[in-house]
């Protein structure tokens with residue numbers, strides 16, 4: 001386990017996203033990443049690494065963990081945004097300010113490395129004409145963190161060709177290890193990210209450099225809950241019943257774990273750390289609500305009839321199993337044009353409702369699959385528009401003699 005040294009996560013709003021205060025698991029991925037850092041340093045080269053996973057799988061938390069490890073191995077670390085790649089000046093300025101934050105963090109003693117080397121990096125890249133020159137001008141090992149990398153797809157569509165080609169050039173040079181120094185681009189994003197890279201002509205990654213995040217394994221999910229309850233919640237007594245129940249209900253999905261941990265901490269605060277059965281019941285109820293809110297937020301951009309088309313296909317396969325694109329498209333085409341159907345499918349990938357596995361598609365969180373089926377599979381759009389409401393104004397009120405006539 002590594003405990004983050006940052007002191008900022010105090011608000012509940014940030015608890016379910018971002019850097020983990022008690023990071024566990026992902027051991028194999030981190031081992032591979034450490035090896036890559038060392039290899040890149042030795043060979044003066046580098047590459048790009050893609051973490052593609054569904055919402056709440058722990059991408060951002062993993063990025064921070066990788067940054068911490070890289071910092072400890074002498075890498076300068078800079079968080080970047082896709083649009084920064086379009087303009088060398090912005091890229092340089094942003095990398096500089098990102099490094100300044102990073103150095104400030106290092107100076108707090110979080111990671112013990114040579115800050116002088118990093119400070120020298122701050123002046124490199126000035127006056128560069130293209131994005132790749134910004135990267136090439138520096139000297140030491142560099143880790144670029146690109147979160148929400150599915151947004152790369154936007155720069156494909158929204159910018160003039162020359163500038164766009166410079167971004168492609170930069171990404172390709174980094175990917176091929178040709179920056180003239182150790183540079184690693186660590187990109188994480190939702191299900192559309194691999195495609196966004198493919199559109200930029202980057203479709204093959206080195207072994208171990210294309211990562212799909214699964215739920216946390218049994219031991220790690222328990223360890224996370226344990227740390228939150230005992231370290232933050234100062235729970236007294238045997239936490240096993242709480243840990244077991246929360247671990248089972250959350251399927252090891254990091255966002256879900258946090259959705260339950262927060263109400264659990266609130267209950268512990270109320271009871272001064274006593275682990276009461278009533279407290280657990282309330283925490284579970286609130287956690288379940290939080291889970292549903294998360295699904296609602298993820299599906300907000302889809303009208304009901306679109307979700308219905310997806311859910312009625314899912315209803316034929318148990319949660320956690322895959323469906324073919326062909327089947328979802330056939331369902332969408334029954335209600336929408338070919339183009340619209342394609343657009344809805346792409347949005348479902350982009351929003352993380354669907355994730356690609358072995359050329360098939362799966363709803364990455366099993367309980368979200370069930371929620372979609374329960375709430376949308378049986379939905380039917382009304383066949384006819386509803387009749388207009390009756391006109392109740394005086395002129396249209398039925399007259400007495402009319403009524404008599406009807407009798």
Ligand SMILES: Nc1ncnc2c1ncn2[C@@H]1O[C@H](COP(=O)(O)OP(=O)(O)OP(=O)(O)O)[C@@H](O)[C@H]1O
Pocket residue numbers: 014015016017018019020021022023024025026053054055056057058059060061062216224254255258
């Ligand atoms: N390995 C882990 N150990 C402990 N906590 C974790 C781990 N991974 C993620 N978390 C926590 O779970 C929550 C969700 O993780 P995170 O925000 O990284 O997911 P994400 O995949 O980036 O989600 P999104 O797609 O919404 O950006 C965060 O509070 C994070 O700190």
Ligand SMILES: [Mg+2]
Pocket residue numbers: 017018059060061147
């Ligand atoms: Mg994230």
